[in-house]
Amino acid sequence: GQQLNQSPQSMFIQEGEDVSMNCTSSSIFNTWLWYKQDPGEGPVLLIALYKAGELTSNGRLTAQFGITRKDSFLNISASIPSDVGIYFCAGPDNYGQNFVFGPGTRLSVLP
């Protein structure tokens, strides 16, 4: 079945540092979604991308739809403690019915 890979699996950074993470797919996507999950809560949509090459920002977060349409990137600038959580990417399944989710990148921010 369709698979998404996220890198890195986890990361520890100092407060104030910038963060980069990526997501790759085994097939071409026409949509990429990025979610964040805080501990004990459900995932919350951060950014949606619909076009190859698209670069979209949401505050300190910036996501890009890769040119190959098989990858996407999420950057967080000047990290703060509340950025802690798990970041998931998602893309449409092979039938265009539902979304498949990556395994997540767990972010820890050290003060």
Next chain:
Amino acid sequence: IAGITQAPTSQILAAGRRMTLRCTQDMRHNAMYWYRQDLGLGLRLIHYSNTAGTTGKGEVPDGYSVSRANTDDFPLTLASAVPSQTSVYFCASARSRNQPQHFGDGTRLSIL
């Protein structure tokens, strides 16, 4: 506040018992979904419904059933719970299929 409500928040259940997890949304979304989240495996789709009156199987449907009698409610039933069904269960909804999904806060289920 508009959104998705899941109940119960958590539950401990004996193996073999029947259990229904409830999910209600007030956003008039057509599509609804049930996922389970397990460590290292991310979110896996159990069942989905593109519109009231229809349901479909996801990646891991065995041991679970759903119904969609109206737009707002999408209950998930475990007919005879087994320990491998210990997980965190998330309900989600979207305006339509292929649209970004909004998630509830989850039900933490432990089967002993």
